Amino acid sequence: MSPAPGRSVSTHRDGSVFDQLREAAAEVTRRARSVRIDDGALEQFASILSRERPKSPSLDPAHRPFGDDATTLAYVLTMNAINFGSGWFPHLTKRAGLSGYLTLSGALRERFEKHGYWRPAELAGLSPADCGGVFGQPSDGPAGELMALYAEALNQLGTFLLERHGGSFSGPIKAAGGSAAKLVEVLAEMPFYRDVSQYQDLQVPFYKRAQITASDLAEAFGGRGPGKFRDLHELTLFADNLVPHTLRMLGVLVYDLSLQIPIDRGDLLEHGSEAEIEIRAVGLQAVERLAASCVRRGWQTSPHRLDHLLWSRGQSAKIKATPRHRTRCTFY
Numbered sequence: 009m010s011p012a013p014g015r016s017v018s019t020h021r022d023g024s025v026f027d028q029l030r031e032a033a034a035e036v037t038r039r040a041r042s043v044r045i046d047d048g049a050l051e052q053f054a055s056i057l058s059r060e061r062p063k064s065p066s067l068d069p070a071h072r073p074f075g076d077d078a079t080t081l082a083y084v085l086t087m088n089a090i091n092f093g094s095g096w097f098p099h100l101t102k103r104a105g106l107s108g109y110l111t112l113s114g115a116l117r118e119r120f121e122k123h124g125y126w127r128p129a130e131l132a133g134l135s136p137a138d139c140g141g142v143f144g145q146p147s148d149g150p151a152g153e154l155m156a157l158y159a160e161a162l163n164q165l166g167t168f169l170l171e172r173h174g175g176s177f178s179g180p181i182k183a184a185g186g187s188a189a190k191l192v193e194v195l196a197e198m199p200f201y202r203d204v205s206q207y208q209d210l211q212v213p214f215y216k217r218a219q220i221t222a223s224d225l226a227e228a229f230g231g232r233g234p235g236k237f238r239d240l241h242e243l244t245l246f247a248d249n250l251v252p253h254t255l256r257m258l259g260v261l262v263y264d265l266s267l268q269i270p271i272d273r274g275d276l277l278e279h280g281s282e283a284e285i286e287i288r289a290v291g292l293q294a295v296e297r298l299a300a301s302c303v304r305r306g307w308q309t310s311p312h313r314l315d316h317l318l319w320s321r322g323q324s325a326k327i328k329a330t331p332r333h334r335t336r337c338t339f340y
Contacts, residue, residue: 131166
């Protein structure tokens with residue numbers, strides 16, 4: 009899953025990871041053949057948002073604090089270690105009326121509420137069967153495959169905390185020093201967080217789960233303590249498969265028929281393929297433009313705030329009635 013050697017994306021300003029994300033997405037958008045932005049639809053949507061100024065509903069269990077900070081921190085880091093698997097979600101045993109993510113995040117929250125959080129040493133020793141039991145999934149088939157990857161991801165987190173951060177969940181936060189960009193870099197030391205793809209001669213970073221970890225911490229802690237980041241406003245779209253799909257349903261993203269047809273019939277899209285990278289990168293660039301247009305219209309928002317809004321809208325039955333792209337990887 010590591011990118012092949014290629015030309016590194018040049019940076020501007022202070023050369024932060026967020027600069028690299030934006031520059032790479034803009035270049036992919038310029039070159040893209042399967043996905044494009046409809047500027048008219050984007051401006052129309054920006055006009056609507058700027059008038060309505062909606063607030064995102066609090067659907068995500070990762071945004072709700074527990075009764076103590078230690079459990080809240082452990083939950084956010086543990087949940088985001090396994091915040092992937094959308095390519096397997098159609099095969100999961102889901103709770104009534106809930107998506108794959110909300111089924112899994114809700115199950116983990118209940119486990120922490122009843123039995124407390126897993127300590128790093130426990131995380132390092134979890135098995136696929138342990139994960140299947142907590143998340144209510146079978147041990148075979150696609151769901152079993154995902155539980156095996158979840159066990160590996162949690163093992164990575166436990167080992168990472170034990171070997172590099174003194175067995176403390178607060179270790180990565182202290183290492184980040186109040187910078188979301190630094191937290192992304194710290195978390196990317198774990199293999200399943202190294203969300204970088206190769207597109208032609210470009211290395212294209214996304215770091216979806218590392219970025220959303222910073223955002224979830226900020227939400228869960230109300231911007232204080234472990235959730236206080238001086239550069240939170242620099243976060244980009246958390247590029248996955250649902251937010252670009254929501255943009256597609258709004259007419260902001262337009263897919264070439266050669267891409268749209270296999271997605272609509274439910275074919276898996278290969279991770280690292282040009283089309284898959286274009287969906288994520290052009291989606292990221294679209295949200296950059298959308299945020300800028302909203303700001304010009306007087307509504308002070310940001311890409312990561314729009315991500316929360318678009319993800320929440322993507323939970324609607326109307327939007328989910330049309331298939332979105334499915335890719336099996338450990339990044340989203």
